[in-house]
Amino acid sequence: MTVAPIAHRSRSRRVREAVARRPVLLLVALGVAAALAAWLRLPAVAHDTFWAEDGRTFVSAAAVGGPSVLLQPYAGYLHTVPRLVAAVVVLLPVSWWALATAAAACAIAGGLAVVVFVCARDLVPWLPARLFVAGLTVLAPLAPREVLGNLANLHSLILWALFWIALSRPRSTRSAITLSAVALLGALTEIQVVFLAPLLLLRSHDRRVWIVRAGLLAGIVVQLVVTFGWPRAENTNRAVDPLSIAYGYLINAVMPLAVPQAQLGHVLAATGPAVGLLVLAVVLATAVYVFLRGSRRQRLLVAAALTGSVLLYAVSVETNPNTFYDYAGMTSAQLGAAWLTRYGVIPSMLLALVPAVAAAIAYRRRFRRGRAQWPAWSALAAAGLCAALILAQAGPQFTRRSDGPAWQPQLASAAAQCRRDDELKFVNLRETIGWTVTVPCRYLDGGTPEDSR
Template sequence: MTRTTASVVRPAPGASRLPDWTRRDWVWVVVVFLVVTVWTWFRIPLPDHDVVWAEDGVIFLKEQIERGTLATLLHPYAGYQHFLPRVFSAAVVEWVPLESYNRAVFTVCVVFAGLTAAATYRLTRGIIRWIPGRVLMSLVPVAVPLLSLEIIGNFADLHTYCLWLAAWVALSKPASKIEGVLWGVVALIACLTEVQALLVVPLVVVRLFWDRSIPVLAIAAGTLIGVGTQMFSWLTTPRPIKEGVEIGIPDVVVGWLVNAVLPIWNGHRETNSILLAEYGWKILALAVLPFVLATLAALVFDKGYQRFALCGLLFISAASFGGSLLVNPHESFQYARFVGPEWFLVPIDLRYGAAAALFVLAALPFAASSLVMRFSPRFPVLSRTVVLVLSTVVLGYIAIQGPEVASAKTMAKPWSAQVAAAVVACEAAPESSYTFESAPGIRYFDLSCSDVLERATLRP
């Protein structure tokens, strides 16, 4: 009887050969943080580090200088709160010389991407049950090719990672009450930064039906307070929405396939336009097929909570992309109407697709983990080896598509040169102001020469 019991609880072959340190969360948290931080740094060409992009200049820098921290921290812009960018810009503006603002922003954003990945590893504890699967999931926030467009390296798009964090916090299984409270704080900050965290609320509410422990209640409280604040901002300072353009469900579905799914496999915009013009829906069906198979594998072979988590993430993918189109309607977003050569004339690399792609790509680590858990009792070494090699090859192939996505910042004027020119101009006319560029031909903002001279250390 004793021998039989021992055979039941003996670890699976292969797993027992692993050193103890490989199963310690803190080791993988540190490894993931370092890998993703370095990887993210090199995703963007070095010259593009010397750029202040979009809202980083015209909103966060300018308002921080002119209004101060307390007046801007919860000041809404475009209908919602941007808490983390406000906090980070306050720290950078007040502690870093004006000419170094760009590189400080880039560095902070790269480190935040690493922290997001490290947090993902911890948050998947108890959900993704295979350690390599958790590592693969942690790499998703930097592997999506479309992130290179303009997501990485600027405060304006940190909300993309905050939506990812908010979703995983809502699904997480904290190991203690203290950890639950800490993740509740993270949920609050993430929801105060991303208005589409509203989509996480259904996941939180459903969880409360069967789990009302203190950790889950803390996470629910953080989520609901953050989302509630966003909704208040939306109602009191609504985002202007263009009227007269109808975006239907078919447009959302086709647009999601075109902008979120297809670029995962091919980051080259022109090639995708050719494929769409020649093959239309057939190429989209081929692009989505691996994710359909991965989802089916996870739903068939995994457990109930894992199924719930994956379905929740896929819901957020579709709904976040659809919501982005609905609040930013444009004739070029009526994707269901385009055929043939018309695909050369419409956007098929929208940055909205990057966030949606994160949650689509999450299906692959789920499938990998579920397959290993299903087949490792009978084929422990074979199942782990095959799934790990296949997953690594697929994720590696997806990752090398990143350089194919041109950074939107490439044509922007170098920030260091702008500040140097501003100092020269302001020395000559200290009572005037200087116009800076934060997106070519689109976004410009003025800073008074007194502020420029006070905050810049450059001198002619």
């Protein structure tokens, strides 16, 4: 009766010991694997295509404006990490700019997966569950559509990592200082970090926790100063009604956990909210298990994740209203082609972590007094199903860059345009959603950033 549990514990102990002996090796492997997964989930054309602000706002500004743009607000807040990356990208040959931008964004996503893995150590102690939670950084079903492989929406993944940093308890002063620096850079990139402020009010007598919180708090203060001093333009569209927000939450945050992007519209048109409600019920059932069997910190984690998931989606849509979010008023045919928004990506990830936490708790409770515990096995089964449905979508996905326009094919004609007109200083190249990227002609002749000033 007890041989199997002992064998399981022995294998688990050996794995933990192997990880403890080579922690850096594991973290490097995880970071590389996550970055590679992010890269491979994008079609080849997306690697060489600028998305939205990447070209027009970040790289173009770095090429034309120089270092001063590092502190330039955009849309009401600072974007420190994208601007730092853009400043490095423009030091490379102009033909590499789009590829380098996508590669850097994927590499940073891999690094953020490592941050999540480290910060989740005490909250999700079971290694497979923790690897899954860290993997969500790049494996979230809708992430390739607009979030992965670009700087414009890298802030979403940064917010996900900051959520874990806010709840972390570093085990050394060095790791606390490192996480504080990451938190500061992250907070100086994502204004929605203000929603994490309540987590910073939690009592702690650990000096290292407050070192980490200091970085977050400093970033929050700076972002608030910027957003009040240089507010974003007001959206004058009609507000989205509450029923459409609720329906949109099911469509963009809940259903992607089980239904692939390519099939989501068909399922939605055929079943309405039924599939979304079923998936949500499974997630909430695992949340109940955590509240009944988890530690106080694990219960706090799940409560914060569920609350944050709903809050982030609702606030994002309400501050950026548009008619394509009016899901409640759509016909079945319209729902079949419903707009899928990046605002559901992080809410979806926050939901997906709940079954993983339940699995970590259930793994430790699966045997009591030599007998299998059915609640624990049920939680493990639910978590396994959720993980399988998400991992089944880990392959290449449709992105809003799937149709280009690719960057490199435009360079020859742009260089020729510069050569034809000696007085021409800049040329505009095409990117996504009808935007353009301003490039100094000096770059197209192989010049350096200093030459173009």
